[in-house]
Amino acid sequence: MTTQNKNWDNSLWNKFQQGDNDALGELFQERFRELYFYGLKLVPVAELVKDTIQDLFTDLWSRKEKVKEIANINAYLMVSLRRELLRRASKIRTQTDLDEASSQYFTFSSEDFIIGSETELETRNKLVAGLRHLTSRQREVIVLRFKHEMEFKEIAQVMDLNVQSVRNLLFRALEKLREEMNVGDSVDKQDVGLVLFAFFKEKIKFS
Amino acid sequence: MRQFSENTFESLVADTQFIRWAKGEQVADSQKWEEWKKNHSDKTREFDEACKAVRMFSFATPAISDLEVDYLKQKAFDRSKKQRNTLGTVVWMRRLTRVAAVLFIPLLLFTTWTLLDKKQLETTYSSLVENRMDEEISVVAPIGTRTIVDLPDGSKVWLNAGSQLTYPPIFANNGRTVHLEGEAFFEVSKDETPFNVENFGPTIKVYGTEFNVNAYEEEEVVTVALVEGSVSLAKSGGELFLEPGEVSFFDKSSETIHVERKNLEHFLCWREGKFIFRDASLNSILRVLQRQYNVEFELSNPQLGSYPYNATFQNESLEQIFQLLELSAPIQFDYTKGYLNKDGAYVKGKVRIK
Structure with a gap:
């Protein structure tokens, strides 16, 4: 907003x-x-x-x-x-x-997210489920970065961490979230492109 | 398939401008990211995934009306005005407390000091009164010297040579009593409590201020010369009052007393080192000289001692006095000066009179 x-x-x-x-x-x-x-x-x-x-x-x-x-x-x-x-x-x-x-x-329900053309209902439900597998600090760093658009330096202040830790925390959270959301997903669904962070799976395949 | 570039993805997510643009917010140069995508055709996948990630986290803002926000704002602002007032009071009170603290410390010190000091004084006084009343003070004017004594009540005493004044360190309320052997001039300070001078003659009760007492042990007569005020001589219940200008003569052997009006100068001049003798026997003059000059006299013929003299000496040396006495009488002085012997003891000067 x-x-x-x-x-x-x-x-x-x-x-x-x-x-x-x-x-x-x-x-x-x-x-x-x-x-x-x-x-x-x-x-x-x-x-x-x-x-x-x-x-x-x-x-x-x-x-x-x-x-x-x-x-x-x-x-x-x-x-x-x-x-x-x-x-x-x-x-x-x-x-x-x-x-x-x-x-x-930082617990979330589906009401916390806007349902729009960008985010399909199914994705949102997966997201809500996936977020439950993150730690509260991982969820907090996601909120601070994507909701509040805070710079890493500012997040470091708020969460009392150094900047590098904030980066690590954020990208590890995204990776974990992707893993959780892809559990049980078929390759078909990836092709549809509805599931986000599918690239992580590919990354693992290739690496 | 080309490997997914995590770095590209991360650097996009780390760019706040990108997040805003991806969220669909108004940004300064929305064209920038469209162009970035075109220019980095090899990174289209990373770009798209980053966009999706951002858009996925489209958190809904809790529903709260603009009106409520305005209301909350106004309440917060109003509270600040109140708080500023109380803060002002608090600051003022704090300053006042500080000032009070600064003032309190010296006040405390002063009070403590005063109390302690007073207590100490009281203690000193009472211990003196209780324990030291019997320890009297003796001031001696040795032969050849004169001394001034300040008494505890402020009275002043000039002590002539060879005299001793004994007095308590603190005068009790029931009287100020001093003991005199020798000659002294008293200047007694006014006080309710009576001032007494005990001596070889009758006790002198002082009602006024200035008088001279001559009461040497070796002298036959005790004289009291009153300059100012009133004194009485008390002996076995009786009291004889003197008037200023009067001199009492008390004969120790006969214990008789008579009072005469005299030129007081003769009785007081010793304080300036002056000695006036009128019809005085050589013996009485020699006793004064013994005390003033610390010499011993030896008369070859005892009859010489009763020879009457009129003489006045003032700050003269012993030799000069001898010359004066030789001039007025058929006598000769043979003076051997005093000296320190081998043991360091002083051997008095000796005068033989022929």
């Missing part, structure tokens, strides 16, 4: 840094849905996520001296939201809940 590029974000941010409170309001409207999506995948409590996002912005509005230090607002919001949400969630969860919860981060 994001139709603006990153430069647009930064120009709003720069305006706010120069004292324009409305610019941060615009940024709120622009970024809210993405943050909300990401937050819900971490902690599926809508009100908690909404509150936390609001608090992040409230904080920026009221603590101008802090604002000057933030160069990359996009990464800042994601890092802060992740940290703050997990902190707050830990208060409302017992320890056993927490252990279960971490594996439940």
Whole structure:
């Protein structure tokens, strides 16, 4: 749904840094849905996520001296939201809940994906099934890259990894996903080209 | 079939502009990727797969209306205004706390110091009063010297040569009593508590301030000369008051006393190193000189001692005094100066009078 590029974000941010409170309001409207999506995948409590996002912005509005230090607002919001949400969630969860919860981060159902001409229903169902075989961090890196369009450097910040680890994590996740989605597939189906990542299979054949 | 280039696929997925274009978002140069595909005909497969991968992850954004987003935004902004106010208060309170802390430290130190100091003083005082009342202080003006003593109540005492003043380190509330052997001039500070001078004669009760006492052990007579204020001489229940300008003479052997109005100068001048003798026997002059100059006299004929003299000396050397006395009487002084013997002990000067 994001139709603006990153430069647009930064120009709003720069305006706010120069004292324009409305610019941060615009940024709120622009970024809210993405943050909300990401937050819900971490902690599926809508009100908690909404509150936390609001608090992040409230904080920026009221603590101008802090604002000057933030160069990359996009990464800042994601890092802060992740940290703050997990902190707050830990208060409302017992320890056993927490252990279960971490594996439940970034779980997806078919409602999470747009059904369009590009993605057929069957593929989507396979995708949802395949994603279940990934670790929560593998799912998170996919979301950050494809949904939020974050650069590897930014993802590294959010997930507290180095850039190379992010790359490895992402491409290993894609490879694993492809394997899971191709289980039980016939060669015919590959030819139809409905199954994505078929190339991986070929790659293995040839290598 | 050509091997699939993982690198090409990965570099496309790593390109955010490509992801946006593949998602169908508006990008600055949408033509770029169409052209890339054309120019890299050998990598069409990688390109297509990358597109498919991106498009597969077409995550749906949770349904939330623009109105709700606006509402949430407004709420967050309003909260920030409140928070800014409380933040301002908090900052102000923090500064105040800091100031208070900075002020508190010296205050604490000062209070502690004052309390400790006061306590220490009290302790010192009470221990002195309790334990050291019996340990009296003695100040001696040795022969040949004069001394000034400051008493604990602020009174001042000039001690003449060969005199000793004994007093307690702290005057108790029931009285200020000092003991004098010799001659002293007193300047007593005003106080409710009575000031007494014990001596070889009657105890002097002081009601005023300045007076001289001459009460040497070797002298027959104790004299008290009152300059200012009021003193009394107390002896076996009776009390004799002196008026300024009066001098009392107490005869130690007969224990009789008489008071005369005298020129006080004669009784006070010793403080300036001056000695005035009027109708004084040679013996009494020699006793003064013994104390002032630390010499011993030896009379070849005891009758010479009762010879009366009128003389005034001021800061003169012993030899000069002898010359003056020789001039006014048929006597001769044979003076052997004092010296240190082999043991380092001082041997007094000796004067033989013929």
